[in-house]
Amino acid sequence: MAGAEERNDADMPMRDDATGVVTGGVEDAYGEDRATEDQPIITPGHSLLRDPRHNKGLAFTEKERDAHYLRGLLPPAVLSQELQEKRVLQNLRQFKVPLQRYMALTDLQERNERLFYKLLIDNVEELLPIVYTPTEGEACQKYGSIFTRPQGLYISLNEKCAFLVRGRVLETLRNWPEKNIQVIVVTDGERILGLGDLACQGMGIPVGKLALYTALGGVRPSACLPVTIDVGSNNEDLIKDEFYIGLRQRRVTGQEYSELLDEFMAAVRQNYGQDVLVQFEDFANHSAFTLLEKYRENHLVSNDDIQGTAAVVLAGLIAALKSTGGTLADHTFLFFGAGEAGTGIAELLALAISRQSKVSVEEARKKIWLDDAKGLIVTSRNETLEPFNKRYAHKHEPIKDLLEAVKAIKPTALIGSSGVGQSFTKEVIEAMSSINERPIILALSNPTSKSECTAEQAYSWSQANNAYIFPGFGLGLVISGAIRVKDDMVLAAAEGLAEQITPEQIDKGQIYPPFSNTRKISANIAARVAAKAYDLGLASQLPRPKDLVKYAESCMYNPVYRSYR
Numbered sequence: 264m265a266g267a268e269e270r271n272d273a274d275m276p277m278r279d280d281a282t283g284v285v286t287g288g289v290e291d292a293y294g295e296d297r298a299t300e301d302q303p304i305i306t307p308g309h310s311l312l313r314d315p316r317h318n319k320g321l322a323f324t325e326k327e328r329d330a331h332y333l334r335g336l337l338p339p340a341v342l343s344q345e346l347q348e349k350r351v352l353q354n355l356r357q358f359k360v361p362l363q364r365y366m367a368l369t370d371l372q373e374r375n376e377r378l379f380y381k382l383l384i385d386n387v388e389e390l391l392p393i394v395y396t397p398t399e400g401e402a403c404q405k406y407g408s409i410f411t412r413p414q415g416l417y418i419s420l421n422e423k424c425a426f427l428v429r430g431r432v433l434e435t436l437r438n439w440p441e442k443n444i445q446v447i448v449v450t451d452g453e454r455i456l457g458l459g460d461l462a463c464q465g466m467g468i469p470v471g472k473l474a475l476y477t478a479l480g481g482v483r484p485s486a487c488l489p490v491t492i493d494v495g496s497n498n499e500d501l502i503k504d505e506f507y508i509g510l511r512q513r514r515v516t517g518q519e520y521s522e523l524l525d526e527f528m529a530a531v532r533q534n535y536g537q538d539v540l541v542q543f544e545d546f547a548n549h550s551a552f553t554l555l556e557k558y559r560e561n562h563l564v565s566n567d568d569i570q571g572t573a574a575v576v577l578a579g580l581i582a583a584l585k586s587t588g589g590t591l592a593d594h595t596f597l598f599f600g601a602g603e604a605g606t607g608i609a610e611l612l613a614l615a616i617s618r619q620s621k622v623s624v625e626e627a628r629k630k631i632w633l634d635d636a637k638g639l640i641v642t643s644r645n646e647t648l649e650p651f652n653k654r655y656a657h658k659h660e661p662i663k664d665l666l667e668a669v670k671a672i673k674p675t676a677l678i679g680s681s682g683v684g685q686s687f688t689k690e691v692i693e694a695m696s697s698i699n700e701r702p703i704i705l706a707l708s709n710p711t712s713k714s715e716c717t718a719e720q721a722y723s724w725s726q727a728n729n730a731y732i733f734p735g736f737g738l739g740l741v742i743s744g745a746i747r748v749k750d751d752m753v754l755a756a757a758e759g760l761a762e763q764i765t766p767e768q769i770d771k772g773q774i775y776p777p778f779s780n781t782r783k784i785s786a787n788i789a790a791r792v793a794a795k796a797y798d799l800g801l802a803s804q805l806p807r808p809k810d811l812v813k814y815a816e817s818c819m820y821n822p823v824y825r826s827y828r
């Protein structure tokens with residue numbers, strides 16, 4: 264583990280820039296990424312066209328058409344992947360309704376996986392809002408109506424052990440066709456973006472996150488597993504909907520809920536080993552903090568809404584300091600929304616301040632204020648506060664209204680994580696501007712209709728979104744074979760992102776780089792996270808590569824078509 268002999272660059276897998284070919288390395292075990300090498304393939308012609316992992320549509324060459332009994336099954340023209348990409352994009356743009364684009368992209372993913380990822384990687388800024396928030400949110404709301412082919416794995420209470428009957432969660436996991444899973448994104452659908460309880464229809468979220476794991480982080484699609492755990496829903500309208508795809512019952516909680524989650528975590532470990540990353544996504548906060556605390560000591564788990572969001576916001580704040588000057592400790596932070604995102608960010612921020620300024624975390628927390636639906640979190644509310652909020656209860660008179668809180672606390676940074684659309688009103692923004700020469704305002708809530716304000720309304724910057732972090736973070740864990748996630752790794756990810764922001768971007772008032780560059784950014788984040796895993800003695804992929812950035816890049820999935828013989 265840590266301190267082990269370093270791997271020589273000469274032994275490392277590398278991508279040849281000219282051909283995109285990856286040679287060797289952990290990701291290459293299945294030969295999947297050797298895009299231009301000959302691949303022996305035994306699937307018969309007709310099935311080859313129906314298999315999204317192998318299908319190339321009109322890009323099958325004459326030789327391949329002969330070798331694989333495809334002659335006549337395709338029209339005579341042979342089209343390059345680039346031309347197919349151009350055609351698909353052109354067709355996609357004909358759809359004016361984002362949900363139609365989502366459905367067309369889902370269809371492509373299910374038909375021709377490599378073309379889907381090539382398109383997504385090459386047009387990330389245009390397509391991100393379709394495969395990810397905000398459109399995926401609408402897709403989840405309408406998931407039952409637009410349902411065609413299932414994506415991901417559904418685990419419901421039907422699979423849970425009961426009394427003396429053995430559970431079937433492990434059996435269910437074994438139904439998934441891929442055996443070498445590296446990243447699982449799992450939701451129970453209780454807090455889908457800012458849209459509430461969408462239960463089983465939340466599947467769109469793990470599917471969307473994992474598409475970005477591949478497109479932005481280079482984790483191979485076959486190594487990604489989207490999971491939705493269905494424990495019922497408290498959304499009456501949803502479970503009454505005739506097209507609803509999940510269990511029609513109220514959510515179970517308490518012991519029954521815990522037992523199903525325990526069974527799932529045990530089955531994951533038994534089936535895939537201890538270094539598969541389980542990323543919790545869009546659980547309600549009453550489950551999210553508990554699950555993270557419960558499993559983090561013995562499993563490789565992360566919660567993107569708590570940790571990924573914390574890292575992306577911390578990176579933005581570090582970048583903003585380059586423009587405002589000073590250190591984190593010089594700032595006063597006010598969070599509007601004190602759930603997973605708000606509290607997660609606050610905790611990482613307090614850790615960063617304590618490390619930077621050599622003060623205790625308790626001391627650092629004094630500069631951080633939280634505000635929830637009941638108003639400012641103050642000591643007089645101690646009796647009724649959630650445990651994760653209590654440590655931010657400071658002595659102050661109660662304040663209900665955000666504008667009044669801004670005026671009283673005089674924050675230098677205001678962070679929205681409430682799920683309440685348009686809550687950063689003109690008056691709130693003006694108050695921030697009158698208090699600060701360069702106020703820092705981050706509106707995190709999703710989808711766009713729930714955002715506290717639009718970027719234009721405050722100032723022009725990209726949304727702080729955990730999509731900057733989780734693909735690289737996960738890749739770093741995968742390439743190092745990390746067996747646990749520690750806060751220092753999350754901190755390292757934030758620093759890795761912050762250092763990618765150029766002085767020119769800072770001069771333009773931007774604190775995040777454009778998404779088009781995210782693969783490079785992810786490689787840097789992955790390297791920082793992997794380095795920390797090695798330093799902490801938590802990496803199992805040995806020996807440690809000498810140049811972790813190059814190594815991370817070399818491990819990334821490349822969706823160009825393979826040749827078949």
Ligand SMILES: NC(=O)C1=CN([C@@H]2O[C@H](COP(=O)(O)OP(=O)(O)OC[C@H]3O[C@@H](n4cnc5c(N)ncnc54)[C@H](OP(=O)(O)O)[C@@H]3O)[C@@H](O)[C@H]2O)C=CC1
Nearest residue numbers: 456457548600601602603604635636681682708709728729
């Ligand atoms: N950009 C990004 O990368 C990310 C964005 N998000 C978005 O952030 C939002 C919040 O997510 P998350 O933290 O997980 O959700 P939670 O449900 O955990 O937290 C929501 C918080 O907002 C508070 N809140 C609700 N209504 C109001 C109100 N009217 N005034 C003040 N506070 C209010 C809640 O208070 P109370 O408990 O009193 O009800 C709670 O503290 C969502 O829209 C989500 O999509 C989340 C993660 C990442």
Ligand SMILES: CC(=O)C(=O)O
Nearest residue numbers: 456545567568709729
């Ligand atoms: C982006 C994200 O993870 C969320 O809104 O929940």
Ligand SMILES: [Mg+2]
Nearest residue numbers: 544545567568
């Ligand atoms: Mg989320």
